[in-house]
Amino acid sequence: MLQLSNLYKTFNKGTVNENNLYRGLSLKVNSGDFITIIGGNGAGKSTLLNLISGKIDPDEGAILLNDSDITHMPEFRKSKLMARVFQDPSKGTCPSMTILENMSLAYNKGKAYGLSMGANKKQVGLFQELLSQIGIGLEDKLHTKVSLLSGGQRQALSLIMSTMTSPELLLLDEHTAALDPKTSEIIINLTEKIVTEKKITTMMVTHNMNHAMKMGNRLLMMQRGRIAIDICGEEKQGLTQEKLLSMFEKAGCEDAVSDRMLLA
């Protein structure tokens, strides 16, 4: 479905801070995959999502989505083909607009934005139904400005909005990292539910090793711009923390210690 072949990316080229992050990164994502991605800081997890979503341009290599080349497509065009939820809860919504207005905007994705009414009153029922499945009472706040919502509420809304139009590919960039543990669980459960129900191909970057092990059908461990571990299917189902840690050490992950700390 999504194919990255031989990607090269260097940051700060020609300076003392030159960082050859990717030297020939390749990855094949199958349709229906739910991939969790872990790795230390600077391993290139977020950059991977940025390359796919078009926020960053690769120096070399190709990105194919459903066999069409999207390597150098501008970000807004790529956005039509995929959805993304960021770590920062304020990035997925417009703060000065109400929940209804935000959802109306997202509901219209892929269609023309013309001079018909912006707030979609016909879909209020659908919006309320979608919001009520989160179970935090957002369905009664349709006319509340998003700037008045908490980070967790915003992130739940962002997730609902980005998956409303059933994108083919969903990119989750540590989307629970800025939330407290309880809210984080709510968002994780919601993510699981939506991805399973809608069968969206998903790539989720996370710092939480438990989430990475429990969720999805495939796990990637990134290390200095390469994929150090790629396990899927039954092998992944049978994962335990001990097994995963010993795999890290075998794969020669120098910062396994800091990864181990993440289990705390």
Added chain:
Amino acid sequence: MSHLLDFSINVLQMGLIFAIMVLGVYITYRILDFPDLSVDGSFVTGAAVASVLLLNGVNPFVACVAAFVAGLGAGFITGFLHVKLGITNLLSGILVMIGLYSINLRIMGKSNLPLFSNETIFSLDVHPLVVIAAFALVSKLLLDFLLSTKLGFLIIGTGDNPDMITSLGIDTGKMKILALMLSNGLVALAGSIMAQYQRFADVGMGTGIVVMGLASIIFGETIFKRISIMLPTTMALLGSILYRFSIGAALNLGLSPTDLKLVTCVIIVFALSAGNAHRFTGVKRLLKGGLANASIK
């Protein structure tokens, strides 16, 4: 009594002409978060285009439309410089403002263009205030309508959270250009009405327009923000009238017209700092209890 009536009508007329310009500045300054200085030039462009057309016997309402279109063009250039050529927003506006000065002189042929006996929008058999109010209200209602549509939501969103709009598959650059065009169009329309109202166009009549626009917006918001159902465009419109009123009052108090720019600046400083009053608490304590009580952080 009749002096007071004259004063009020004059304030309303000037306030409503400038209100059209304020609506334009509102689009860039508040919605897009883009401090667009090109309006200082496009206000004159509107006045110049309309005046030249009127002198050539064109229908005054057609001249107003032409001025609006010229404003769209000016806004497009600012947007093009910023979005396509990557020049910062402030500098794009300044460049267009400076460039328009020469263009305006080209259009007018000389620096001052009087409209002696030419037909204007005020030649109709109604009070000028009616004509001006109609222009201002129609502009405001059309803008309100636009901002409630899907396209309007995209423009609001582009100023609010461009990442989110991009994620919808929309080119935020196009939205910025569109908003800048609309903004400068309204400003040029206001310029064309102003020229017809005062019966001349002058190449210097746009100086300080952007500051005047900001003053009116901030004025309106400071006073009416507690009324939550009031639309921001209504606040901008009322702010413009209030601003004109305070200018008129200052003149009546004996200040000379040449002091007006300074008065404008003082008004803005007061309006902007009124919201940040807590910053003065240190100063207040200093005044009350002397240095010992003032904790300076």
